[in-house]
Amino acid sequence: MPISELPIFSMLRTRMQWHQERQQVLAENVSNANTPNFKPRDLAPFDATRLQPASSLAVARTSATHLAGSTTGPVQFQLDRGGAFEIRPAGNGVSLEDEMLKVAANQMEYQAATALYSRGLGLIKTALGRR
């Protein structure tokens, strides 16, 4: 079993993917802060119990001696098109303050996930007795 398949690591990895995806959506919002008729988007809050794996093709095994491929594909995160706080006369609903707040929160939560990930790796190292 590879390290990345351990429950704690696979969960943290999914969480980090979610933060990556959210960062991209937030970057879209900020760069389009002055585009007419642009509605900001966000990802739906992270819920590890309600993740839907993106349709991925399983690796075919044509011989019994083949190693089993990894079956966990990338997950699909839900987009949240919730209403904007205010919509300006040009039809743009991006609030820069709001977006900055989200970017900062995203960064901090990502930092927490990576810190937990390295702690997990440290635990394994301790178990191996190399320290």
Next chain:
Amino acid sequence: MDFVKSIAIAASGLRAQAGRMRVISENLANADSTAQTPGGDPFRRKIATFTSQVDRSLDARTVALGPVRTDPSDFITKHEPGHPAADANGNIKRPNINPLIEMNDMREAQRSYEANINVIGATRRMIQRTLDILKV
């Protein structure tokens, strides 16, 4: 990598705002550009437009500077018979530029530019955190 995409999207915002800044500085620099010939038209105010487009290589909605339009509003007329560009009645047409509006536009462009820089900085720190996992 997704983080590189985020930086590329924010960079498209930087480019668009920089282009808008160029148009604004053109307007401000030409705020007093009158016609060369008597009764001719002076400099006409330009307006930068933004369009949201789907970048297929990034699979994301980036922003781009649309066509630069001209402001169709009336020129400001002033009575100045001694001016070389004055018409038969002694009136000259001055550009339809209000420095106050341009300054406001400039502030907005600056604010949006800084917001994009912020996103790039945050993304960069997130990449740094990812690399820090290696240091365990």
